[in-house]
Amino acid sequence: MNRVQDRDLLAAEPPAPSGAAVGYGRGSANSPDVGSPEQQRDTLLAAGCERVYLDRASSRGSTARPELDSCLASLGPGDTLVVVRLDRLGRSLPQLVTLVNDLRTRGVGIRALHEGLDSTVAGGGVVFDVFEALGDFLRELLVEGTRDGLAAARARGQRLGRPPALTPDQVHQARTMLARPENSVASIARMLNVSRSTLYKHVPELGGRQPVAPFPEAREA
Structure with a gap:
């Protein structure tokens, strides 16, 4: 299915929020300027969120975010996910792109207060278009990087694939x-x-x- 058809299918999302505004916050020892989870809660409630999910700062190496999982599971078409800052949603650009694109397919809006992004206002849908384009760009980079790596390995005479069971x-x-x-x-x-x-x-x-x-x-x- 081409890009135009994909956009037509996804255009059914409501032009204005028709459901609840749901906030999500995450603490981080590496980003103290974003505020503590409690400070993020106050900011999100002041922004009109009906309920707020908060993940505390996770331990080193941990990727578990149970409150984000609960938050995403609670969202339905017409709802809006609100965050103080976009980096509260994803720890990396690929992760953030995947999450935002998933919200789009579900008809869920997104607001990022710090960046001033709001997909629920007129013209705000361009946010989703940008993230969709970023997703395509990252996939192309991954494919191109894999091809370049394989070509370089072959040029060095390196054997590719599973090693033989017997030498x-x-x-x-x-x-x-x-x-x-x-x-x-x-x-x-x-x-x-x-x-x-x-x-x-x-x-x-x-x-x-x-x-x-x-x-x-x-x-x-």
């Missing part, structure tokens, strides 16, 4: 062991710590190997 030395070792009739396929596989199917794949001549009897057959008298 050339191990294949040579398997063939050497194969020359000794007392070695069974199972024993060779155990020695190389691979499955028999892997061994057959790398050493196809094992396919005609007959199993070795554990004891010599008794010769008839």
